[in-house]
Amino acid sequence: MARVWLAVQVRFAFSLRGPETAWWRREIQIQPEGSLKETLAGLAKTHISVRPSPDIEDQLILLHADPAVLLIPNLWRREACEQLIAVARGSGAMRQSHATGVSDAEAQALRTSGSVVITPDITRRFGAERLVRKLFRDLAVLGVGGPQSGYGEFPQVVRYERGQHFAEHQDAFNWEQVQQDGYQRQATFLLYLNDVEKGGATRFPELGIDVQPRCGQGLLFFPAFKDGRQDVRTAHSAEAAVDEKWIVQVWKGKLVPSPRR
Numbered sequence: 001m002a003r004v005w006l007a008v009q010v011r012f013a014f015s016l017r018g019p020e021t022a023w024w025r026r027e028i029q030i031q032p033e034g035s036l037k038e039t040l041a042g043l044a045k046t047h048i049s050v051r052p053s054p055d056i057e058d059q060l061i062l063l064h065a066d067p068a069v070l071l072i073p074n075l076w077r078r079e080a081c082e083q084l085i086a087v088a089r090g091s092g093a094m095r096q097s098h099a100t101g102v103s104d105a106e107a108q109a110l111r112t113s114g115s116v117v118i119t120p121d122i123t124r125r126f127g128a129e130r131l132v133r134k135l136f137r138d139l140a141v142l143g144v145g146g147p148q149s150g151y152g153e154f155p156q157v158v159r160y161e162r163g164q165h166f167a168e169h170q171d172a173f174n175w176e177q178v179q180q181d182g183y184q185r186q187a188t189f190l191l192y193l194n195d196v197e198k199g200g201a202t203r204f205p206e207l208g209i210d211v212q213p214r215c216g217q218g219l220l221f222f223p224a225f226k227d228g229r230q231d232v233r234t235a236h237s238a239e240a241a242v243d244e245k246w247i248v249q250v251w252k253g254k255l256v257p258s259p260r261r
């Protein structure tokens with residue numbers, strides 16, 4: 001019952017959102033007591049253990065309880081967001097984004113943005129060490145995966161120009177691929193790098209959630225269950241951009257026992 005109620009409140013908050021409204025503050029006030037703790041306890045059983053440090057816990061907004069979707073407003077300052085955009089632009093390495101598990105032609109229709117993987121080489125060449133460290137420190141502060149889990153992918157900066165989108169998809173790999181690679185994505189951490197007034201929302205159709213990009217705002221969700229199977233309820237899309245949109249994303253993964261490896 002509480003879950004249904006929470007989802008309804010989220011829709012309500014989004015529909016009321018205006019450019020100057022501190023809607024997430026209202027959202028905190030209407031969250032049922034203890035719901036974040038309950039959600040994290042449930043998450044540890046079904047998906048992944050997430051133990052946020054006490055100073056960030058207060059800033060987490062539970063957009064959806066099961067599956068858990070968390071929003072962290074004002075995680076990065078504008079200056080840092082702009083620096084990371086400048087690294088991506090300046091790298092000269094932005095390319096048409098890839099999509100996993102589909103042919104090139106399908107990928108081009110599915111995902112029309114441009115992106116650059118912030119490899120150690122790009123990090124070094126463009127002096128982005130501090131920014132990359134900050135991304136991983138944020139993940140650690142959010143307590144994603146606990147101190148023992150070392151598997152992160154290189155961060156990826158993505159730009160959507162007017163009309164570009166990423167159609168509905170799963171971030172977690174399909175079971176066949178997991179069996180083949182012995183690796184699954186367990187947490188998606190997305191950080192919005194600019195304010196987007198029109199278009200470009202991250203949409204979770206199954207959950208009735210639209211997240212409008214705000215500079216420095218983080219989004220955290222969990223695309224796979226503990227055993228490595230996709231949690232298809234976390235399907236999401238990037239709606240077509242009207243204003244230009246920039247994000248950076250990091251996936252935290254884990255090795256999954258595989259008969260073929």
Ligand SMILES: O=C(O)CCC(=O)C(=O)O
Nearest residue numbers: 166171201202237238247
């Ligand atoms: O751009 C967004 O809002 C979502 C991006 C996304 O889903 C992805 O890159 O996997």
Ligand SMILES: [Fe+2]
Nearest residue numbers: 169170171236
């Ligand atoms: Fe995604």
